[in-house]
Amino acid sequence: EGDICKIKPEFMKSFQFENKLLPSTWIVIRIDGCHFHKFSDIHDFEKPNDTNALNLMNSCAMAVVEEFNDVVFAYGVSDEYSFVLKKDSQFYGRRPSEIVSVITSFFTSVYVMKWKECFLLTKLKLSPYFDGRAICYPSKEILLDYLAWRQVDCHINNQYNTCFWMLVKSGMTKNKAQEYLKGTQTQEKNKLLNRFGIDYNTLPIMFRQGSSVFWGMEESTTNEMEGVPGISVKKVVVDYINIIDKSFWYDHPHILG
Ligand code: ATP
Ligand code: ATP
Ligand code: MG
Ligand code: MG
Ligand code: MG
Ligand code: MG
Known part of the structure; x- marks a missing residue:
């Protein structure tokens, strides 16, 4: 007991390695579900895109943007989400271990809390x-x-997965389908989808573009009077937009500032 009293807090803390993210740079925190291939199988996610699962990811991202002021934009696809912090953020003194852990654990706990809202029948x-x-x-x-880059990845994966699951659902084994698609180009994949009666461009936009979450302006509908404009309120929104095209960023200059 006497020995324990000799432990100096300053000495113990001197071992902590304090690294900081480069100042005045855009911090991106990217989270990705662990073993979601298995997780999605066990919970019978619809393939290739389960809408409930994507909506749940989006709700969690919206909660993150609402909770952490410094997160100004989020983009998600499949089991991943990227969170952009404003350039001069001083969140946790820019220490990566704290920022990553707090966002990741918050996201995960909201995922569990909101599960029932999105998956009514699946425990x-x-x-x-x-x-x-x-x-x-x-x-x-x-x-x-x-x-x-993330949005291009979304497109490439979605196109591949849509073809893959079409082949599998039509009776091909997973190995055969993988073999069949090896080395095929975009045009061949589109032709394949056409043979199955699918026009890629008519698939739900959330599947094709991924999901973007940010603070937007929404006209409140509380004012019923004719001709009187409603009050605009700041609100976290999810939208399925083309973020490769610079026009979105020109139209929303407040997001990145
Ligand atoms: P790791 O732990 O290395 O990330 P993983 O199994 O999570 O492994 P990923 O490359 O992250 O692999 O891919 C996520 C997988 O989760 C997809 O391949 C898909 O099978 C499944 N998945 C995630 N979201 C959905 C969804 N909304 N609908 C259907 N399947 C999904
Ligand atoms: P920070 O976000 O900076 O960590 P904090 O509010 O979590 O702030 P801590 O220094 O981590 O502050 O202290 C945790 C606080 O949580 C305690 O001061 C106490 O009020 C409360 N707390 C945690 N665990 C218990 C517990 N088992 N019983 C009662 N109170 C608890
Ligand atoms: Mg991973
Ligand atoms: Mg994963
Ligand atoms: Mg992933
Ligand atoms: Mg605490």
């Missing part, structure tokens, strides 16, 4: 968990390239 059978990482992008241009 939650496994504990979902997510990994998280922090990345710094030094300029707005490179940040937009990052987001464009």
